[in-house]
Amino acid sequence: MILKTYARLWADDLSTTLPLLERLTGTRPDLHFAFDEIELAAIGDFLVIAGPAEERARYAHATATVIVSDLDQTRVALDEAGAEITTEEATSATGRFLYARHQGGAEAEYVEWKPEVRRQVLGA
Numbered sequence: 194m195i196l197k198t199y200a201r202l203w204a205d206d207l208s209t210t211l212p213l214l215e216r217l218t219g220t221r222p223d224l225h226f227a228f229d230e231i232e233l234a235a236i237g238d239f240l241v242i243a244g245p246a247e248e249r250a251r252y253a254h255a256t257a258t259v260i261v262s263d264l265d266q267t268r269v270a271l272d273e274a275g276a277e278i279t280t281e282e283a284t285s286a287t288g289r290f291l292y293a294r295h296q297g298g299a300e301a302e303y304v305e306w307k308p309e310v311r312r313q314v315l316g317a
Contacts (some may be wrong), residue, residue, distance in 0.1 A: 194267060196315060197260040199240035203253070207232045207243035214239060223314040226286040235314070254279065255292055255302045264289050264305035271295075271303075 204210040207225075211234060215221060218237035225234045231244035231252070240258045242249055261267045264282065271278070271293045279300060280292035288307045294300040306314070 194261050194263065194270070195259055196262055196311075197238075199235060199238060199258040199260070201255070201257060202239050202241045203249050204241055204243040205246070207234055207241060210241055210243060211236065214241065224287060224310065228285050252302075254294075255300045258302045258304060260304050260306060262305070264291065264303060267303050267305075 202210070202214075211222065214236050218239075220237060222234040222236040225232070227233070229251075230248040231242055233243070234241045242252060268278070268282075268291065275296045276293040278291055279294050280290075280302075282289055282291045284290075285304075287310045288305050290302055290304040292300060292302050
């Protein structure tokens with residue numbers, strides 16, 4: 194069900210943050226897009242979330258972004274485990290997502306990528 198997990202990095206400015214990550218990972222970003230008032234870039238196992246602090250704070254409740262093969266099945270598993278959906282399903286440039294707080298308090302964003310994004314990042 195889980196295809197990839199990103200650690201979240203918070204930055205004021207994406208353009209000054211990416212060069213070091215490109216050097217450390219030896220790659221360029223797999224994804225780069227805007228969402229609301231922030232910019233995001235997925236590089237290696239990091240999701241860089243950049244923009245004004247007050248905008249970033251809207252997403253800081255989740256500690257990771259988890260890419261799943263099927264968001265509907267993931268929602269069933271979360272519900273069965275007693276997780277609380279803290280942000281209902283919505284869409285972005287990359288696909289569908291929701292936020293959930295697990296029993297015990299950990300919170301994550303779960304994303305099902307559009308087929309073309311999944312191919313772009315993970316291959317066939």
